[in-house]
Amino acid sequence: MAADKVKRAERMVALTQVLMAKPNVLIPLTTLAERFGTAKSTISEDLLSVRESLRLSYQGRLETLPGAAGGVRYVPEISEREAGLVLHELALKLSSPERIVAGAFLYMTDLLFDPAVLRPLGLIFAGAFRQHKPDAIVTVETKGIPLALVTAEALGLPMVVVRHGNKVTEGSSVSINYLSGSSGRIQTMSLSRRALDPGTKVLLIDDFMKAGSTARALINLMAEFEATVVGIGVLMETALTREPKLVEDYLALLRLEEFDPVSGITVVRPVPSQVEGQ
């Protein structure tokens, strides 16, 4: 009996490893049964224990799909408590006076391109928007791409990147012009025709929202593709513009509340609803 127990423990650890190494990938029970040389019923029993353990460790959950095309997949998640800590820490980092650079910009590129910073942010966006069942994550180049990718990864979805200007080299494309709030100039964005099927439900992800002109333009572009925007998520919005935003109904994780390059004061805070949980 002791040997059986040990064997089961080893199998459960290995099972956990196989599932967690491929987040959001559906693995048929038959594949697992073959791999571990046991009956499907034994695997099902093991999965119950792994599921319970995941519930207690707050590292995500197992999703089981019944039927012939069914199986089990590991869905990564972040706990409300950890999400709050992550955003609090990120807000503190962004509030550092050293981040104000020549030209009075807030330097945040290093954080936007750091996988260790990005990973939990992708999980937070995934948790907030999973219920709206998007089919794809859409962003516009360049700084929003890593954020969109980790969100896509957390949800097990493809990412679509809209290009600035008319650089699309992939067959016919759709372009729109819009007035950029930050530059005050007419800009163009475009997307290859084959990048999105009609009827796709998309989640828009970007790093920063000022007046919302980019988000507004993305919404208009999505309409050209007959895609439905089921959510908009941005890492940071600014509270420092007077005009009302051009989009409603978006989720910002952080808010820039003060920014004074002369005195060197930056105040970034987590948006409260995020810390308290939605």
Place this chain on the structure above:
Amino acid sequence: MAADKVKRAERMVALTQVLMAKPNVLIPLTTLAERFGTAKSTISEDLLSVRESLRLSYQGRLETLPGAAGGVRYVPEISEREAGLVLHELALKLSSPERIVAGAFLYMTDLLFDPAVLRPLGLIFAGAFRQHKPDAIVTVETKGIPLALVTAEALGLPMVVVRHGNKVTEGSSVSINYLSGSSGRIQTMSLSRRALDPGTKVLLIDDFMKAGSTARALINLMAEFEATVVGIGVLMETALTREPKLVEDYLALLRLEEFDPVSGITVVRPVPSQVEGQ
């Protein structure tokens, strides 16, 4: 005794979950001992079993660092066999006639932006270049960004993105001009001064290499930052240019061997050394 065994099994599963949910993050043994309410020696013993199990399941390995600043981290890896299968499957997908689009381009953006496709590619690059101990992954916008990010994630390193043109808004920047092989025109690329410290060892990652003019320009730009290029990895190179490549010593995972838009024939093959293992 049975109860003890069960408790240990549960702890090992939870330990596996906590480690795998944060790849490349060093977790002190004290933290784990506190979390599971056991002695550090017990955690050490459990880790030996988890390590052995990982070795058998080919899902990566545990790295233990001794000392006060030490701890344990999960390092994701891909087996040689799985890497071979992934590249074989990707080569097949890219060889499909439907991927030849107007203007005689090979459409690969959907694959380059799909987390499920990218994740194993990041692990393959990580496995190939880990021994060269890079400090950062460098790429140039736009299509190479997701590939560079998954490689950075697999190695637990930050990513640095060089911009086209002179769009850097983050303080002073360094720009270089170069003759682009694909457009035949003079192009500019630039990077913020604060993006890289002198002496940084960088791994260059990009999606495609034709003549190598972009890679050559990146190498020159890195020299301006006193950074050392310890490796160059590209997803695909073309065998269809006659000129010798402008860089040597790079790793290409796939090779475009035939491309005839008129007859609709594309042949992409894994570069042999990759499939056989290096």
